[in-house]
Amino acid sequence: MEANLLDPAPSDRLLSHDEIVARLRLVTEPTVPATGSAAAEDPLSELNAARRDLRQACAQTRVRISNLKTIAREKDDFLGQVREQHARLATLGLLPLARPEMPPQQGLCPVCGSPAPDAGQATQIMRQDLERLDAEMTTIGEATPDINARITEEEEVLADLRSALARNQEEIEVFSAGQRASAQNDSQHRAAVVQGRISLFLDTMTRHTQAPPVVDRREELTVQIAELEDQLANTVQEDLLSSHLSLVNQKIQAKATALALEHHDEPIRLDPQALTLIADTRPRPTKMSEMGSGQNYLGYHIATMLSLHEWFAEIHSPVPRFLILDQPSQAGFPDETRDGGFGTARATLLNLYKTIQASVEALRGGFQVIVVEHADLDDEPFRSAVRARWRRSNGEALVPEHWITYDTDE
Numbered sequence: 001m002e003a004n005l006l007d008p009a010p011s012d013r014l015l016s017h018d019e020i021v022a023r024l025r026l027v028t029e030p031t032v033p034a035t036g037s038a039a040a041e042d043p044l045s046e047l048n049a050a051r052r053d054l055r056q057a058c059a060q061t062r063v064r065i066s067n068l069k070t071i072a073r074e075k076d077d078f079l080g081q082v083r084e085q086h087a088r089l090a091t092l093g094l095l096p097l098a099r100p101e102m103p104p105q106q107g108l109c110p111v112c113g114s115p116a117p118d119a120g121q122a123t124q125i126m127r128q129d130l131e132r133l134d135a136e137m138t139t140i141g142e143a144t145p146d147i148n149a150r151i152t153e154e155e156e157v158l159a160d161l162r163s164a165l166a167r168n169q170e171e172i173e174v175f176s177a178g179q180r181a182s183a184q185n186d187s188q189h190r191a192a193v194v195q196g197r198i199s200l201f202l203d204t205m206t207r208h209t210q211a212p213p214v215v216d217r218r219e220e221l222t223v224q225i226a227e228l229e230d231q232l233a234n235t236v237q238e239d240l241l242s243s244h245l246s247l248v249n250q251k252i253q254a255k256a257t258a259l260a261l262e263h264h265d266e267p268i269r270l271d272p273q274a275l276t277l278i279a280d281t282r283p284r285p286t287k288m289s290e291m292g293s294g295q296n297y298l299g300y301h302i303a304t305m306l307s308l309h310e311w312f313a314e315i316h317s318p319v320p321r322f323l324i325l326d327q328p329s330q331a332g333f334p335d336e337t338r339d340g341g342f343g344t345a346r347a348t349l350l351n352l353y354k355t356i357q358a359s360v361e362a363l364r365g366g367f368q369v370i371v372v373e374h375a376d377l378d379d380e381p382f383r384s385a386v387r388a389r390w391r392r393s394n395g396e397a398l399v400p401e402h403w404i405t406y407d408t409d410e
Contacts, residue, residue, distance in 0.1 A: 021202070024198050024201070024202060025202065043175060044172065044175050044176065047168060047171055047172045047175065048172070050168055051165065051168050051169070051172070054161055054164050054165045054168060055165070057161050058158060058161045058162065058165065061154055061157050061158045061161060062158065064154050065151060065154045065155060065158065068147060068150055068151045068154065069151060071147060072144070072147050072148070072151070075144065075147070241272070244311070245269070245270055245272065247311065248270060248307050248308060248311050249267075249268060249269045249270060251306075251307035251310055251311065252268050252270065252277070252300075252303050252304055252307045253267070253268045255302075255303035255306060255307060255355055256268055256299065256300065256303050258351070258354075258355050258358075259299045259303065259351060259352060259355055260348075260351070261291075261295075261296050261299045261300060261303070262291050262292050262293075262296045263279035263281065263286060263291060266279045266280060266281050267279070267280040268280075270304065274287075276288050276289070277300050277304060279291065288300055294331040295331060295348070297331065298328055298331040298352075299352070302325070302328070302352065302355070302356070303355070305323055306323070306355070306356065306359040309321065309323060309359070309363075309367055310359055310362065310363065310367075313363050313366050313367055321363075321366055321367045321368065322367070322368040322369070322370065323367075323368075323369045323370070324369075324370045324371075324372075325369065325370070325371045325372070326371075326372050327372060327373050327374055327375075328349070328352060328371065328373065329345075329349050329373060329374065329375045330374070346377070346379075349375065349377070350377060350379050350382065353371075353377075353381060353382050353385075354381060356369050356371075357381040357385070376389070392404075
């Protein structure tokens with residue numbers, strides 16, 4: 001009412017919600033005509049236009065200064081190159097420039113004066129180059145003061161433009177402060193402020209009316225966040241890892257015992273930090289690298305891989321369910337494998353394949369082991385597990401025979 005935007009409300013009754021909103025909407029309708037002539041004569045608009053012109057002039061001047069400095073820098077670089085070529089052709093001043101009063105010395109060396117029939121043409125070319133370089137150095141040297149003077153002039157113009165910008169900014173600030181002071185007592189200004197506030201209120205009310213109600217789930221979400229934080233806590237993760245490793249270590253221990261590996265009667269554990277096996281012996285912990293022979297290395301590697309695959313399958317982990325081994329017999333018996341005779345090592349190798357078969361059967365088709373082997377045992381479970389015998393002699397080699405273009409051993 002103080003801004004004279006609405007007529008007095010009726011005193012005999014209270015207005016309804018819809019009536020109040022309708023009256024407020026009437027306030028937001030534009031009723032004040034635009035004053036184009038006053039806006040055109042606004043000193044503040046003129047000051048802002050002058051400021052735009054000054055800024056544009058400053059930008060153009062800075063571009064001209066940058067271009068002039070680039071020309072001066074390139075000129076200095078070119079002059080340095082010309083001087084270097086001139087010094088090379090002058091050969092320490094021993095080659096004089098040609099002058100009209102000097103007769104040409106045909107067939108003589110320009111340095112020592114001795115007869116040189118082929119020296120005339122070369123001397124003439126060198127003197128022409130020297131004369132050209134002298135002329136270029138003279139021209140560039142004469143242009144240098146003009147460029148430097150032009151740079152100085154443009155920098156003075158830029159300084160004047162910056163001073164004009166500073167004065168323009170002061171005038172704008174003074175004029176704006178005067179406008180703000182007069183606007184405080186301007187009824188039209190007060191009315192415009194009230195209209196803006198009413199328009200903001202109506203827009204906010206409309207959004208709240210149109211938006212669907214939000215269910216308060218803060219307590220439920222707080223409980224879920226607390227549960228997730230507990231699951232992600234470091235102590236929980238460490239306890240879970242220790243529990244899983246303990247179960248995997250039991251599987252490794254059982255396979256080490258079945259393979260009769262060194263330290264199989266000692267506690268064996270997998271160290272996830274060092275990625276190795278450790279036997280907890282009484283004197284001190286013994287790492288797998290200290291356990292001895294290649295047979296131990298091979299046995300513990302296979303025992304660990306089989307145990308991990310069994311564990312991944314049991315917890316339904318998305319780890320590929322297969323393992324590929326290349327000639328396990330070669331680790332302990334590099335010489336005998338090619339002839340098929342193993343002596344006392346046959347039982348050890350056969351025991352290894354029995355351990356592999358036990359893991360495959362325990363997972364009931366959910367795990368596959370592929371072995372490429374030179375040895376060819378007649379015992380089970382090796383014999384029935386063979387799927388192909390790649391030999392050149394039987395025409396079933398892994399590499400087709402027509403690919404081989406030279407003689408090779410079996």
